[in-house]
Amino acid sequence: MFVTVISQAPAYHLILEGILILWIIRLLFSKTYKLQERSDLTVKEKEELIEEWQPEPLVPPISKDHPALNYNIVSGPPSHSIVVNGKECINFASFNFLGLLDNPRVKAAALASLKKYGVGTCGPRGFYGTFDVHLDLEDRLAKFMKTEEAIIYSYGFATIASAIPAYSKRGDIVFVDRAACFAIQKGLQASRSNIKLFEHNDMADLERLLKEQEIEDQKNPRKARVTRRFIVVEGLYMNTGTICPLPELKLHFEASQVSGLSSLLVLRFCKPAAGTELQTVSCCSWADTEVVLGKPLLTTFSSVLESQPHFVCLFKDTLFN
Amino acid sequence: MRPEPGGCCCRRPLRANGCVANGEVRNGYVRSSAAAAAAAAGQVHHVTQNGGLYKRPFNEAFEETPMLVAVLTYVGYGVLTLFGYLRDFLRYWRIEKCHYATEREEQKDFVPLYQDFENFYTRNLYMRIRDNWNRPICSVPGARMDIMERQSHDYNWSFRYTGNTIKGVINMGSYNYLGFARNTGSCQEAAAKVLEEYGVGVCSTRQEIGNLDKHEELEKLVASFLGVEAAMAYGMGFATNSMNIPALVSKGCLILSDELNHASLVLGARLSGATIRVFKHNNMQSLEKLLKDAIVCGQPRTRRPWKKILILVEGIYSMEGSIVRLPEVIALKKKYKAYLYLDEAHSIGALGPAGRGVVDYFGLDPEDVDVMMGTFTKSFGASGGYIGGKKELIDYLRTHSHSAVYATSLSPPVVQQIITSMKCIMGKDGTTLGKECVQQLAENTRYFRRRLKEMGFIIYGNEDSPVVPLMLYMPAKIGAFGREMLKRNIGVVVVGFPATPIIESRARFCLSAAHTKEILDTALKEIDEVGDLLQLKYSRHRLVPLLDRPFDETTYEETED
Numbered sequence: 004m005f006v007t008v009i010s011q012a013p014a015y016h017l018i019l020e021g022i023l024i025l026w027i028i029r030l031l032f033s034k035t036y037k038l039q040e041r042s043d044l045t046v047k048e049k050e051e052l053i054e055e056w057q058p059e060p061l062v063p064p065i066s067k068d069h070p071a072l073n074y075n076i077v078s079g080p081p082s083h084s085i086v087v088n089g090k091e092c093i094n095f096a097s098f099n100f101l102g103l104l105d106n107p108r109v110k111a112a113a114l115a116s117l118k119k120y121g122v123g124t125c126g127p128r129g130f131y132g133t134f135d136v137h138l139d140l141e142d143r144l145a146k147f148m149k150t151e152e153a154i155i156y157s158y159g160f161a162t163i164a165s166a167i168p169a170y171s172k173r174g175d176i177v178f179v180d181r182a183a184c185f186a187i188q189k190g191l192q193a194s195r196s197n198i199k200l201f202e203h204n205d206m207a208d209l210e211r212l213l214k215e216q217e218i219e220d221q222k223n224p225r226k227a228r229v230t231r232r233f234i235v236v237e238g239l240y241m242n243t244g245t246i247c248p249l250p251e252l253k254l255h256f257e258a259s260q261v262s263g264l265s266s267l268l269v270l271r272f273c274k275p276a277a278g279t280e281l282q283t284v285s286c287c288s289w290a291d292t293e294v295v296l297g298k299p300l301l302t303t304f305s306s307v308l309e310s311q312p313h314f315v316c317l318f319k320d321t322l323f324n
Numbered sequence: 325m326r327p328e329p330g331g332c333c334c335r336r337p338l339r340a341n342g343c344v345a346n347g348e349v350r351n352g353y354v355r356s357s358a359a360a361a362a363a364a365a366g367q368v369h370h371v372t373q374n375g376g377l378y379k380r381p382f383n384e385a386f387e388e389t390p391m392l393v394a395v396l397t398y399v400g401y402g403v404l405t406l407f408g409y410l411r412d413f414l415r416y417w418r419i420e421k422c423h424y425a426t427e428r429e430e431q432k433d434f435v436p437l438y439q440d441f442e443n444f445y446t447r448n449l450y451m452r453i454r455d456n457w458n459r460p461i462c463s464v465p466g467a468r469m470d471i472m473e474r475q476s477h478d479y480n481w482s483f484r485y486t487g488n489t490i491k492g493v494i495n496m497g498s499y500n501y502l503g504f505a506r507n508t509g510s511c512q513e514a515a516a517k518v519l520e521e522y523g524v525g526v527c528s529t530r531q532e533i534g535n536l537d538k539h540e541e542l543e544k545l546v547a548s549f550l551g552v553e554a555a556m557a558y559g560m561g562f563a564t565n566s567m568n569i570p571a572l573v574s575k576g577c578l579i580l581s582d583e584l585n586h587a588s589l590v591l592g593a594r595l596s597g598a599t600i601r602v603f604k605h606n607n608m609q610s611l612e613k614l615l616k617d618a619i620v621c622g623q624p625r626t627r628r629p630w631k632k633i634l635i636l637v638e639g640i641y642s643m644e645g646s647i648v649r650l651p652e653v654i655a656l657k658k659k660y661k662a663y664l665y666l667d668e669a670h671s672i673g674a675l676g677p678a679g680r681g682v683v684d685y686f687g688l689d690p691e692d693v694d695v696m697m698g699t700f701t702k703s704f705g706a707s708g709g710y711i712g713g714k715k716e717l718i719d720y721l722r723t724h725s726h727s728a729v730y731a732t733s734l735s736p737p738v739v740q741q742i743i744t745s746m747k748c749i750m751g752k753d754g755t756t757l758g759k760e761c762v763q764q765l766a767e768n769t770r771y772f773r774r775r776l777k778e779m780g781f782i783i784y785g786n787e788d789s790p791v792v793p794l795m796l797y798m799p800a801k802i803g804a805f806g807r808e809m810l811k812r813n814i815g816v817v818v819v820g821f822p823a824t825p826i827i828e829s830r831a832r833f834c835l836s837a838a839h840t841k842e843i844l845d846t847a848l849k850e851i852d853e854v855g856d857l858l859q860l861k862y863s864r865h866r867l868v869p870l871l872d873r874p875f876d877e878t879t880y881e882e883t884e885d
Contacts (some may be wrong), residue, residue: 021346049620053660056619058632061572062720063692071723074535078525079535096533097526104523113737115525116514121464121507122515122741123705125498128458130499130817135462135472157707158560160567160731185730193595 168194377651408448453803467838497817501674503838504705522736551690554718561699564709567726570596632663639671639682645785661665761837780861
């Protein structure tokens with residue numbers, strides 16, 4: 004019966020089956036091979052490798068004449084005049100825009116809180132490190148910046164470098180000015196988002212990038228629906244000293260709403276005193292900017308806070324997130 | 325040092341590879357039926373292991389979670405998750421009021437800022453017990469503090485301050501190890517004087533115009549305190565790690581970091597761009613295997629030799645209360661020519677007979693540690709961080725550290741506080757106050773831990789660490805413990821997911837030299853009461869997992885970033 008089945012099957016079928024059977028036999032009897040050359044080293048060889056390996060020195064040697072090696076020593080308070088390396092100079096170097104560093108009222112308030120709270124907070128905000136003065140400062144900041152709430156951080160660099168990754172994650176897109184300061188760059192690096200740079204203070208370039216992004220979105224609308232987009236600008240640029248053209252930026256913001264771009268969040272890094280200027284110069288309300296980061300006008304409100312507190316003001320109750 | 329019942333190591337015969345045997349080994353743990361009897365009578369014997377590297381007994385214990393408790397914890401989380409989904413459903417259909425952040429009307433068609441599921445835990449679990457955290461205080465955070473009373477009428481979505489303060493709450497939460505958080509005394513007077521003289525801030529970076537003579541004085545003092553050649557101080561402890569690790573290592577280097585390292589070390593390692601490999605917590609066999617494999621195999625794929633290998637460890641791990649096995653780490657580092665970065669955020673000032681940190685505690689040479697990092701926030705009552713090491717290292721950091729170039733320097737009164745407190749600890753101010761504080765802290769630690777263990781709680785960590793985690797496990801007990809203790813006028817810190825593994829939530833006590841014996845006794849009495857009320861006394865005085873159990877392939881895993 005088997006023979007009749009075979010004789011009835013078409014010829015090509017039999018030939019194919021025959022070839023397959025021969026192939027299987029070949030595979031069964033051939034030597035197996037490994038994909039990678041596994042070098043199983045002997046213990047002795049491993050020890051030799053360990054002996055031979057020499058790491059680089061932990062840090063490369065620095066020559067004695069490196070310009071940044073020896074700092075200028077300042078003695079005395081850094082106000083409008085400053086004593087550097089024993090010489091009295093006019094101070095054009097500190098970020099003391101409003102001159103509040105040696106204001107007697109500020110010092111008196113600091114002294115009073117030093118007598119009440121001591122110097123340090125001895126804990127993070129979550130574990131008994133929140134003082135009533137922190138809450139008071141946050142309320143006042145929110146009122147001053149005309150936002151709903153504010154949060155303060157203890158170190159300026161860390162504010163920006165941690166606020167950016169808190170909102171922008173891997174896969175999101177950030178449009179940032181080319182002259183953004185180092186802290187913003189580190190924040191962006193930590194966030195692992197896609198970064199698109201536009202020319203310094205050039206709104207036309209930003210518009211070009213936004214239009215390009217729109218075309219990309221139309222190709223893949225599903226992905227576009229879950230990608231957040233942010234624009235990061237500084238109010239007063241630390242690297243170039245120019246002010247960002249906020250009214251023009253606002254126009255783009257509105258225009259992109261029309262064209263269907265999803266989600267814009269503007270982070271602004273305001274220098275002290277520049278904040279008030281921006282309000283008058285740009286004549287647009289703060290209501291359209293969602294997140295505002297900045298340096299406060301006072302250097303320290305009390306000694307309880309650390310050297311340079313910075314803050315983030317938000318419109319929504321997004322703080323606990 | 326005598327172990328108490330439930331203590332760690334007992335008299336057992338040593339095997340050739342340095343580990344102990346007691347007949348039965350189950351799941352990697354050594355069953356010590358004779359433990360209780362032997363422990364009560366005998367002394368501890370870690371000393372003779374590893375060729376006498378340890379000059380004093382090293383007692384560390386992490387008691388295993390009881391099975392019933394683990395099951396009930398998972399059930400608890402399951403129930404909470406179900407209710408969470410129910411609540412979300414009700415909120416979506418507007419049956420329940422929606423309190424959390426929503427987009428403004430004009431931005432409704434924007435991509436939402438927060439993915440719904442990412443915040444499921446925050447919305448439904450964290451919110452319900454949120455009153456245990458961010459408690460505002462209005463006095464100095466010493467041994468006793470005043471907490472501002474707050475109420476919530478909408479289940480913790482918003483708080484209202486009643487205006488009352490709860491006075492004299494015993495503070496078991498602040499990092500005030502040596503009791504320098506004071507608003508009177510020599511530290512405060514010196515800081516006030518400097519405030520008058522120098523003002524409140526500096527407004528500039530170290531490399532520009534922000535380097536005061538006070539900073540130079542501080543750095544010399546820190547270097548002599550630690551016993552190193554030079555030191556450099558920074559404005560923030562967290563930022564010290566995240567800005568200086570990228571300056572030391574880069575692409576082509578290898579970082580071996582402990583499983584339970586702090587977020588600042590992890591962030592610094594990620595920002596540097598080097599390859600990161602994680603070894604099991606405080607497990608020297610795991611570390612050795614990683615070192616061997618790294619040197620023998622080289623970089624992944626290209627097989628080129630690594631440029632440098634940096635081991636990141638902490639002195640005291642703040643969530644576990646464990647102390648790093650520094651003698652073994654240094655022995656490994658010397659054998660394999662790696663570099664060691666020691667983060668002494670919690671251990672500086674708190675450990676060691678002279679308060680000089682974990683190096684002093686083990687009686688080792690500070691020159692063996694390549695980079696000694698620490699913070700001034702915890703034991704010195706100020707703020708900021710430092711890095712100490714050889715002069716070449718500090719010179720390099722002065723020129724290349726991100727913080728020196730871009731971030732503002734420490735504020736003068738804070739610098740003065742550190743200088744005064746450090747001189748006090750060293751004894752340079754002529755009094756013995758520093759030495760007394762260090763001894764008081766050590767006594768407090770031993771006493772507190774012993775009493776808690778006797779009561780029957782599960783306590784993690786090393787015998788000598790002033791950080792005492794008490795296991796709670798169940799999510800409901802986290803909230804209950806915090807609230808009950810506050811009712812009894814004691815402020816504690818409770819931690820849950822994501823700072824700890826999901827079933828291992830704990831309450832963490834931070835002891836202080838400012839705590840007198842009466843305060844500790846009051847606290848212990850209340851903890852005993854609450855422990856009985858909430859049934860927290862899980863310890864069964866058995867099953868002591870040895871951390872240097874015989875090493876086998878399956879007990880560790882290697883992750884690459």
